[in-house]
Amino acid sequence: MSGVHTVTTGDDAAGQRLDRWFRRAYPQVTHGRLEKLLRSGQVRVDGKRVKASYRLQVGQSVRVPPLPDPDGTRPPARPSTKLDLSTEEIESLRQRILYRDESVIALDKPAGLAVQGGSGQKRHLDAMLDALRFGADDRPRLVHRLDKDTCGVLLLARNATVARALTASFRGHAVQKVYWAAVAGVPAQKRGRILLPLAKQDGPGGEKVATDAAAGQHAETLFQLVETWRRKISWLVLMPLTGRTHQLRVHCAAMGTPILGDGKYGGRAAFASGLDLPRRLMLQANEIALPHPVDGTTLRVSAPLPEHMSEVWRHGGFNTLKGADAAAALADYASGLSHSP
DSSP states (O other), X not given: OOSOEEEEOOGGGTTOBHHHHHHHHOTTSOHHHHHHHHHTTSXXXXXXXXXXXXXXXTTOEEEEOOOOOTTSOOOSSOOOOOOOOOHHHHXXXXXXXXXXXXXXXXXXXXXXXXXXXXXXOOOBGGGGGGGGOTTOSSOOEEOSOOOTTOEEEEEEESSHHHHHHHHHHHHTTOOEEEEEEEEESOOSSSEEEEEOOEEEEOOTTOOEEEEOTTTOBOOEEEEEEEEEETTTEEEEEEEESSOOTXXXXXXXXXXXXXXXXXXXXXXXXXXXXXXXXOOSOOEEEEEEEEEOTTTOOEEEEEOOOOHHHHHHHHHHTOOTTHHHHHHHHHHHHHHTOOOOO
């Protein structure tokens, strides 16, 4: 991997030690080599020298120097992440814009589109961002992430200054995120707080996240029951107060109400028996609210319910107009709680 580059940390990095994050991203680099890179300042976080034990936060910038490829060779140039899109693909992406000004773009990310590339993943949103320049010198920048199978509101910064401001808002918990989910069954309470630490685990089926009271990281989710259908399906409004990987999926499953379509964490229970519904994850980042990075006014953006989730809402007779009231009630509930770090 030739050339210095910068990596912006995602939700899965929150609270993780830098050395563990680095080894996962660059397994060819030994711990001893990483220590040397840190001591010499070649690896930095937000431009500052840090130790291997430093705990990362969402949206931080990690400076990565030229590194050997996993096979020990150095390619002549770093591969481009840019994806050439057709005119139709560009127009389709632009039609998903929910909000745009000189500083911010809010996009309605579709389910099934990865935000960033991974192993063998060439088609992802980060490779498409040149299509959203609209004449600006800078390409938009990611400041947070959504799971590949989660749809809904995703914010982009249109320059480096705005990216830093948005990142600070996410780190400072100044961002209110509201999700809608259709789950199997009915939770025991109509409103509540889930406090279950989460830890990543490797297994034969790939990496998963599980509750782990001993080694897990603090994870907190608020939920509000909106409507139910025959005790088989419930509509929940969810408000994550932390940003762990797969947090909402694991927390819902731990309540005994897995998100519909989430076979990874809910197994068979995530597919309501006897119902002809799409076998896709029924989780949407419905709304996001935060201080505007330039003028400080409240920027609030919401996304329409996608078709695969609309089928469930139609089947259950759920009234989407109730979502705003449920989110407001959950925000009031959150303001009366004390939160652990």
